[in-house]
Amino acid sequence: MKLTLIRGLPGSGKSTLAKTLDAQHFEADMYFINEKGEYCYDGDKIGEAHEWCQQQVEKALAASQDVVVANTFVRLWEMKAYKNLAKRYKAELNIIVCHERYPNVHGVSDSVIAKMQKRWQD
Numbered sequence: 001m002k003l004t005l006i007r008g009l010p011g012s013g014k015s016t017l018a019k020t021l022d023a024q025h026f027e028a029d030m031y032f033i034n035e036k037g038e039y040c041y042d043g044d045k046i047g048e049a050h051e052w053c054q055q056q057v058e059k060a061l062a063a064s065q066d067v068v069v070a071n072t073f074v075r076l077w078e079m080k081a082y083k084n085l086a087k088r089y090k091a092e093l094n095i096i097v098c099h100e101r102y103p104n105v106h107g108v109s110d111s112v113i114a115k116m117q118k119r120w121q122d
Contacts, residue, residue, distance in 0.1 A: 002066045003057070003091040005082055007073035008098030009116055010108040014070035017098060023066035028053045029106065039106060054081050061089040076121045 004021060006014045018025045031049035032041045053069065060067045073079050079095070086093040104113070 001061065001064055001089065001091045002094060003061065003082060003086045003089075004066075004068040004094040004096065005073060005079055006068060006070040006096045006098060007079070008100075009072060009074075009113055009120070010106060011100075011102045011104030011113070012098035013100040013102060014072075014098050015105070016102075017096065018068045018070040021066075021068045023068040024056075024060040025068050025070070026053050026056045026060075027070045029071075041106065054085070057082065058085055058089075061085055061091055067091075072116065074116050074119050074121070 002023065004018075004023065006018050008014045015027065015029075018027070028046070028049040029039070029041075031045070031052045032039055034040050050071075053071070057067050057069055069082060071078070083093060085091070
């Protein structure tokens, strides 16, 4: 059983890569997709989105499924909950960093991406 974390700035190819892997795929952004399939981001609910994502990952690991999570993970501590889940469920942990530069699908401004890049931890 594997848990793969894909990290990178918006537009780096995280989601595209995640979709190519044979695993259950989760992202905090999925929390903001409504019943019509539309992305409706609400910054006030970002904590709920990350909690939801962690819960989905835990359910999948508990069912012995391979899982891939594609989130920005700008700061190293942001991966801690997932690292703990990997240990708890004895899943092999892989971390992939995406560095590509594509137009991002969520409309994150260049100025926000620049701020994220300044905060990036290797």
